[in-house]
Amino acid sequence: MTAATATPALETRGLTIRFGGHVAVNDVSCRFTPGTLTAIVGPNGAGKTTYFNLISGQLRASSGQVLVEGEDITSLAPSARAKRGLGRAFQLTNLFPDLTALENVRLAVQSRAEAGWSLLKIWNSRRDLIEKAEHILERVRLSDKRHIAPKALSHGDQRKLEVALLLAMEPKVFMFDEPTAGMSVDEVPTVLELIQDIKQRGDATVLLVEHKMDVVRSLADRIVVLHNGALVADGNPAEVIASPVVQEAYLGVEVAHG
Amino acid sequence: MAEPLLQLSGVHTHIGPYHILHGVDFSIPASQLTVLLGRNGAGKTTTLRTIMGLWQASSGMIRFDGRDITKTSTPDIARAGIGYVPESMAIFTDLTVRENIVLAARSGPVEPARLDWMLGLFPALKRFWNLPAGNLSGGQKQMLAIARAIAEPRRLLLIDEPTKGLAPVMVRSMIEAFKALKASGETILLVEQNFYAASALGDNVIVMDDGRIVHSGAMREMVEDKTLQQRLLGLSLDAHQ
């Protein structure tokens, strides 16, 4: 295991959640170090999104802990976790449907700038925030659609906006949940570049759930495999992809046992 | 080529003040699988919704099985035998998986053999059979959306990006499923970004850009012609699996 010495940016210890009789995430312990991109793969229903939900606080764990930079945040609300530097993009697009694309991003920028509680300032007087938001839209190639509300954007564009919101939050830990799903082939590289950029900055921790194996291969430093809620494999990409569990349960390739 | 089952001629669609489709013409031959490709915002979803009657074509004509359905109401279009898997999946989250499927089979209980086949394709649905569909994972919802469309035999299936969010192993099962449906005589119009899946299944391909059809032809041609791919889709497609 690599870089186990430094304090991990994010760590989960024995994280478990049960829904009635179904254990969606089962005793997952894992550490994520700054500067690495970890891909989380697993079949549909393996518990990837649920794992994210537990980390970012949308769901409460039945047992186990979530630690950010060594500090236990298990009992915090999602908003408090976001303030601690956990940023999250959603698998099923989750935006402010009637605000414009620009306003969507501005809200994320503003949260980062901690400006939400100023009651008597005029929101348009914060040029700096607006410029930053514009810049981010530029990066995801949505500038020309900045005055369109998400509900009138095509699905692929909504996905890009979802990514833009995450970028705007400038978290320490980025959690992407299938960012390229539904994006057309010519748009995928844009997003890959963005993620590459984040990685290159060096201090960010990236968690990426993705079903496109080529994307995973080209980005991941490490792959973690979830299956039936449990962590079943963890290691460098080539080895993990070659392992029978991934080949059989995930990629659906017949492997001879023995 | 067989008699077209569905034919669009000069279809324009407006959403509010926006003009989205600018004269779409194409036809879908019966018992074949046609893939509709195009970059984000090209108008693929809008095309499917217009066929379904969820948005009204402002001009042009849509014919299904020789019948003009341009002004027909959505339920009647569905009753004519068209199944639809929307991009958003539109799962009824309050209802259980079972209830979602019960509603999809409008003409009565699902045939047991068909049900077994469906649940064999998507075992997760069986597991969550009696739980609210809102609890399913993203990929499982996608499976349910497809299962709903195929719960009964239909004459034409309109499917909007079925593979998004599906693990590779599920993509494979789905390809098998579509092959089986095609073999049983159903016609499919598939919007797909996953070119691997698209090329494995498609008999024909249509490419849209900016609300217009920019190419239509046989899939084989497209697979073989790299320059065509480059020109139409901005990328050489085998760069991605």
Added chain:
Amino acid sequence: QDIKIALIAGKTGPLEAYAKQTEAGFMMGLEYLTKGSMALNGRKISVIVKDDQLKADLAKTLLEQAYNDDNVDIAVGTTSSAAALAMLPVAEENGKVLIVEPAVADAITGDKWNRFIFRTARNSTQDAYGAAAAIPASGDVSIATLAQDYAFGKDGVAALKNALAEIRPNAKVVFEEYAPQNATDFTASAQRIFDALKDKPGKKIIHIIWAGQHPLPKIADLKPERFGIEIAPGGNILPAMQLYKNYPGMEGAVYYYYAFPKNEMNDWLVAEHQKRFNAPPDFFTAGGFAAASAVVTAIQKAGGTDTEKLITAMEGMSFETPKGTMTFRKEDHQALQAMYHFKVKANGKDANDLLDLVDTIPADKMPIPVRNKR
């Protein structure tokens, strides 16, 4: 110049029927008293009707407008007691006379009173004295009250207790039951009352003080006669009293019932009302009529509409009404008037033939206390 009169009534809302009666009665009163000419001392009478929708703030504003913008000489109103109370200071500020009709709250001629206020309507205390007078004057009488759980109900019970102490010392209120204002199920209340009354000696009466949907049938259906308990419902408007029909023999007191008073004015009113509206006049028709009579008599007596002259004329003034003669008491300007002790008829000829007169309770049999401060 015309004599201008404002009539303010709560014509919108649950008491619309009351307000319509007041208006009809008032107009018929003017007509009768001016012999159809609608003129007095050579001046034409014009009536401005305003709808306060039973809202106190609106009543207040409307009265201000009536005095200031419309320059009325005298105002009459209104249906709701709350609205009437809010109107009182306006009369004082503008120095004009306000005749309160048909609001009943005691405070109007009690501690909220000012010298510009006169009332033709009965007040709650008069109702209570009427009710007390309808109770036998000898022998043990145990009374349980059933009233709504808010100021109106509580005051009603208190007034009854005072009145009993004053004129029927043999009767005691032994139990007070208060139910929510909008209660519809009276089983629990009835059970409590039965429990309280059933072992008491002598005559046992449930006295109901209720505004709105009347609990009488609900209580009666639970058969209080099992325990020898009688019900005394208060008087009410005719549609409400039609329910009494099924329970003949009940006794109580009422403010007005068309068949009771015997005088020329009432005969005319009953006949004309029957002719015009195909129904006998009711509570508030008589009230409106009385208010009209007060206005006309006062203007005639004062020889004009000067406020001070009017007040002087009206203090102690007697005037004829369908209920007979009423007199504005000098101290608090309350019109003293008769009440009627009734018994529910066994089989009336028609829907409105409901009550038999047991006794007329003249004003001087009801020593209503003076409660205002001058």
Added chain:
Amino acid sequence: MSTSPTLPLAFDEARKSGGFLSSLLSSDFPRSRILTFILLTILVVLAATPFLFSGSQPLSTAAKICVFIVLVASYDLLLGYTGIVSFAHTMFFGIGGYGIAIALERLGATWSSVAIGLLAALCLSALLAVAIGLLSLRVRAIFFSMITLAVASAMAVLASQLSGITGGEDGLSFQLPFELRPAFKLFSEPVMGVAVNGRLIAYYLLFFVALIMFLLLLRIVNSPFGRVLQAIRENEFRAEALGYRVVAYRTMASVISALIATVAGALIALWLRYNGPDTTLSFSIMIDILLMVVIGGMGTMYGAVIGATLFVLAQSYLQVLMDAASKALAGVPLLPNLVHPDRWLLWLGALFIISVYAFPGGIVGRLRQARQ
């Protein structure tokens, strides 16, 4: 609970910051020439009512309009901007009214009673609003609405039960501090033919407090805070994920809105020199407020001005108009009956329906759309 999804977008890039007017209006201009004109007209007429019209009815109507602008605007903060559907808004209106009424009645007609009453009312409102705001996250939106309905009716019951303090159903009539009484004359001579008496001073007190409150609300909704509220309205789940504490923001919005409604209640009590349950607490006022917000245009603030003005005018003059119409139509069969003033509620009801249809995005929305 879903609110109308077709709210006009508030952000306009073309808006510049800077400039006195811009900062007064928090750079949220009416953005429609007709709208600007209407708003200016309302402002000017309200400011000059005592000099433009004679008699007490126009002045009462104008005062009522001022108060309702504040009340409706404060509700718009809750409904249009935060997406909270509460039926308990009149409760705060009532608290303000009772605060003033009880203090002036008990403590005598002085300015310090006004201050004490207002302060006490503000404190009580803030407490209740915090409680309600905290509740809003615990239950589903639709349940929340129904619970506020129940709370509001419980409050009305309480006011009626505590008749020793509140005057019960009868309410309270009271005297104002001397400077606000009709008998007080600021100048011995009339100004421009109008006597400057306490009534006039009371009116201008109302007018300026209302103006300040409105500008304050306008600023709040155009602040970063206001945008967060809108975000919460659209998708509270996402707002929380972005790092905004939804409960805290919601609670803050409830409190601000409650406090301003309390001020409005105090104003109406001062104007009427009376307060009672029907004046400030009744459910029908709640419905009127809802209608004013929706007719004017939810989530626009300026909608409150237009909605309140139109509605109060309609309420005050509909019966008069109908009376005239009924007389004019005398002789025509059936029609005079339909427009008989006693049937005014029928038309008000129809107005409810028609105005919701005619202005799906409110009048402000319609006017702004027309510009584009």
Added chain:
Amino acid sequence: MTEMAAGTTTSSEPLPRAKTDLLPLLIVPALALLALPFVGSGSTWVTLTVAGLAMGMMIFLMASGLTLVFGLMDIINFGHGVFISLGAYATLIILGPLAGWAQADSVWLNLGLLALCILAAMGVTGIVGAVFERIIVRPVYGSHLKQILVTMGGLIVAEQAIHAIWGASPIPIPLPETLRGAFIIGDVIMERYRVVAVGIGLIVFIGMQLLLNRTRIGLLIRAGVENPEMVEALGYRIRRLFVSVFVAGSALAGLGGVMWAFYRQTLTAGMGMEVMVLVFIVIIIGGLGSVGGCFVGSILVALVANYVGFIEPKLALISNILVMALVLIWRPQGLFPVARR
């Protein structure tokens, strides 16, 4: 690379369905038992309990229509109250010509009269409901706020129409002869009319349960509220279904109105509005959209009102709100939530 124990076998046996939770059913008997020692006298307790159950049925009858319209279809119909009033006034159509039947000393004539009144009322309110849906509610599906305003407007108009047609004065109506009075068994007393109400309440309850659980209608409505487009894309004419449900809801309100009218024996245009807060409370207690919940909720509210009214009448004023608060603290979704809105 570390590889953990590979529990790769996919568990695909179906998960058990969420258990239908019957606990809330127990609170009614539990409450009744709890009240017994406080009430003291057994006969009083039986009287109160029976009366409460019957009152609960009447509330249920009035609320049942709104369960469909508000609970299932998600339309806040403030106008529901006016359908109750309208149903009540519709009895006049029958009571006018057939006044004799009410006086007759025959149970069958009396019950027949009641049945006719119910039919007439359901007919009238059903038709008015269709019109109401068409011109008032249809354009505002999906927007609660506008529904509140528009139905409030409709309510005012309809109430004024009642005033215009039947006048503003309260109208007394006779309760048929044999339904008046009470059965007395020892010290226990049971009003006859309440027994009739229990019968009709049970019939409606069972009928609705069967219709919603044995057919797809319930599912379709819930699906249609969540995503009408998709339901249409599956081939259902959701519009037509919604109209029918609204009409059914209105007709049920009419039925409730008849029962309420005979209970009160007086008609006023506002009589429906007066019970609306109660009706809303019942539906919320029951959990939106659940007929069973509405049924239990109605009984609960009525029983509590009776017990509290007897034990501590001061609290009777707020007993409904108290019940609601307690239920929501225990179950924030109501007793039997169906729709998770």
